[in-house]
Amino acid sequence: MALSTKSGNLVNRCAKSSARPVSVPIAVSRNAVKFICQANLLGTNAPYESVFNKSSRHLISRQKITARLSVVAKSTDTKYDYDLIIIGCGVGGHGAALHAVEQGLKVAVIEGHDVGGTCVNRGCVPSKALLAASGRVREFKNAQHLKSLGIQVGSVSFDRQGIADHASQLVQNVAGNLQRSLEALGVDILMGNGKLMGPHTVKYGKPGRVDLGGEVTAKDIIIATGSVPFVPPGIPIDGKTVFTSDHALKLEWLPNWVAIIGSGYIGLEFSDVYTALGTEVTFIEAMDNIMPTFDREIARLSERLLIKGRPIDYRTGVIATKVTPGVPGVKPVVIELTDFKTKKVVDTMEVDAVMVATGRAPFTTGLNLQAVGAETDRRGFVPVNEKMQVLDTKGNLVPHVYCIGDANGKYMLAHAASAQGISAVENMCGRPHVLNHLSVPAACFTHPEVSFVGVTQEKAEELAKEQGFPLGVVKTSFKANSKALAEKEGDGLAKMMYRKDTGEILGVHIIGLHAADLIHEASNAIATKQTVQDIKFNVHAHPTLSEVLDELFKQAHVETPVAAAAVASKIKEPVAA
Numbered sequence: 001m002a003l004s005t006k007s008g009n010l011v012n013r014c015a016k017s018s019a020r021p022v023s024v025p026i027a028v029s030r031n032a033v034k035f036i037c038q039a040n041l042l043g044t045n046a047p048y049e050s051v052f053n054k055s056s057r058h059l060i061s062r063q064k065i066t067a068r069l070s071v072v073a074k075s076t077d078t079k080y081d082y083d084l085i086i087i088g089c090g091v092g093g094h095g096a097a098l099h100a101v102e103q104g105l106k107v108a109v110i111e112g113h114d115v116g117g118t119c120v121n122r123g124c125v126p127s128k129a130l131l132a133a134s135g136r137v138r139e140f141k142n143a144q145h146l147k148s149l150g151i152q153v154g155s156v157s158f159d160r161q162g163i164a165d166h167a168s169q170l171v172q173n174v175a176g177n178l179q180r181s182l183e184a185l186g187v188d189i190l191m192g193n194g195k196l197m198g199p200h201t202v203k204y205g206k207p208g209r210v211d212l213g214g215e216v217t218a219k220d221i222i223i224a225t226g227s228v229p230f231v232p233p234g235i236p237i238d239g240k241t242v243f244t245s246d247h248a249l250k251l252e253w254l255p256n257w258v259a260i261i262g263s264g265y266i267g268l269e270f271s272d273v274y275t276a277l278g279t280e281v282t283f284i285e286a287m288d289n290i291m292p293t294f295d296r297e298i299a300r301l302s303e304r305l306l307i308k309g310r311p312i313d314y315r316t317g318v319i320a321t322k323v324t325p326g327v328p329g330v331k332p333v334v335i336e337l338t339d340f341k342t343k344k345v346v347d348t349m350e351v352d353a354v355m356v357a358t359g360r361a362p363f364t365t366g367l368n369l370q371a372v373g374a375e376t377d378r379r380g381f382v383p384v385n386e387k388m389q390v391l392d393t394k395g396n397l398v399p400h401v402y403c404i405g406d407a408n409g410k411y412m413l414a415h416a417a418s419a420q421g422i423s424a425v426e427n428m429c430g431r432p433h434v435l436n437h438l439s440v441p442a443a444c445f446t447h448p449e450v451s452f453v454g455v456t457q458e459k460a461e462e463l464a465k466e467q468g469f470p471l472g473v474v475k476t477s478f479k480a481n482s483k484a485l486a487e488k489e490g491d492g493l494a495k496m497m498y499r500k501d502t503g504e505i506l507g508v509h510i511i512g513l514h515a516a517d518l519i520h521e522a523s524n525a526i527a528t529k530q531t532v533q534d535i536k537f538n539v540h541a542h543p544t545l546s547e548v549l550d551e552l553f554k555q556a557h558v559e560t561p562v563a564a565a566a567v568a569s570k571i572k573e574p575v576a577a
């Protein structure tokens, strides 16, 4: 059953009145709708079942559920054990499972390692905990900034293990919540590695012994097996002096000097953590610029705000071709550097530790894609079309098999994985859906944060040239924002690229305080196809950082008579109302 606006309100009411989190609504009669509410606020852990009148929204009854919550929905097709099996229970698999249950599907997830996958256990969640704690240390140590606010603090110290514990406890909490949210909805969690046996059949069991495990069938299958760190050849990972984010997140020690290979998201976020806690950083980047995937102007400003003024330097245009691990505090790690273009060895470096942050590789080992006539592409990703349907070796659709998240390589972000999961479920339910990846925001949680949605200025200029449309570029500074100035955080910039003929928003980039939160007004505008003519009429509370975007939208001007008419009608609207 789809979650209507009315039942959406009921969800909130159910959550407020008794317990949370709340299950999807289940229609029990024409006028009544039932919710299952976990972990009630009165202190017991027993779930409650609350029935509300659909139109009056009054609570009709509430009773404690003593039996284990059984499967909420029955498989609609008796030929199969489930409507949907999801292989891999990271955020992608989890998002797909929640949406599938909401559609009334009977769902099982098969998880080979840990529920929550990379994001919860070895990615977004622990890294943001480290960034939160180390960010505070940076702030308290910044005597000049504090003094400008009239504050003085004594010496600032931190407990490395305490910060590491904060991250690991957060992981446990979030992973536990994620697992319980599935159980409460009646999703079966089958532990083991999944192996495709055909378009409707999956075997699961211990790695290497999957064939001896269980077998389940479903009408549809989603592959959501995620990714693992990519380590270039010649770099042996010892987990102590040469490591990836998997090890670094445990914060087992703080080297005096770390070389980070790769200046992408992981490299930048860890440089923020390390330098706040007193470690010096050298980036080794293959491309000619650091942060090569960022909008150039934003990358230049990021360099000023996130690199210069911190104990960070960098080598660009070089790759680490050979790394020899060391012994902490005894023997340094030796890195051989090779020019990326000429392939000639140009230098060697000795550092205390090396962190490898050179991207992630899809994890599809043991999936047995051949069973559905498919195979991974050159880089190991599972090929899919825009509806997340898997394509076979000839480029034809494999009916009933989908792949979402890092494993398909379309956009390696947590929220992209779960949005793709929702999209795949919509498609299998017969409602064609295509996720607009250009509306998916991204953020780097450094201090200050960097965020963006859509294309870079370089790409927008290319598109404008190719397609012959006039391009508008507008910018606003955090320096003109009262809230940012009150915080003494005036460093930052927002910029937007848009079509001057239609008002279509092509890309928005922000660097500055809370940039990761601010980007959503722009990403939602792109997703809902709001133009600059529409969005400039939105009202923003004063004084807030959101006014940085308000200013940005108000600066944009469209050029055509059609657009001018649209603006005029917008202005008339409130008068008529």
Ligand SMILES: Cc1cc2nc3c(=O)[nH]c(=O)nc-3n(C[C@H](O)[C@H](O)[C@H](O)COP(=O)(O)OP(=O)(O)OC[C@H]3O[C@@H](n4cnc5c(N)ncnc54)[C@H](O)[C@@H]3O)c2cc1C
Pocket (backbone or CB within 6 Å): 087, 088, 089, 090, 091, 092, 093, 110, 111, 112, 113, 114, 115, 116, 117, 118, 119, 120, 122, 123, 124, 125, 127, 192, 193, 194, 195, 224, 225, 226, 227, 245, 266, 363, 365, 366, 367, 404, 405, 406, 407, 411, 412, 413, 414, 415, 416, 417, 445
């Ligand atoms: C350090 C770090 C920080 C990050 N920070 C952010 C961030 O701030 N924001 C953001 O959006 N993204 C972030 N990411 C990226 C984000 O973690 C991934 O994009 C996201 O986890 C992808 O989700 P997924 O569901 O596709 O895969 P995963 O989360 O990798 O989950 C896949 C799951 O499938 C399981 N699996 C694999 N093969 C099988 C099999 N055959 N059978 C059964 N189970 C299997 C795995 O055990 C795993 O649990 C970060 C990543 C890292 C490494």
Ligand SMILES: NC(=O)c1ccc[n+]([C@@H]2O[C@H](COP(=O)([O-])OP(=O)(O)OC[C@H]3O[C@@H](n4cnc5c(N)ncnc54)[C@H](O)[C@@H]3O)[C@@H](O)[C@H]2O)c1
Pocket (backbone or CB within 6 Å): 232, 261, 262, 263, 264, 265, 266, 267, 269, 284, 285, 286, 287, 291, 292, 293, 318, 319, 320, 357, 358, 359, 360, 411, 412, 413, 442, 443, 444, 445
């Ligand atoms: N805040 C977030 O959303 C967040 C945080 C961390 C990770 N992630 C996700 O995790 C994924 C992996 O992050 P990442 O930072 O490892 O990858 P990335 O793709 O963001 O950056 C990798 C960098 O390494 C460089 N590189 C690659 N091979 C190299 C080599 N041999 N020598 C030197 N440099 C080399 C690349 O040019 C690039 O700049 C990303 O796709 C990202 O989407 C997201």
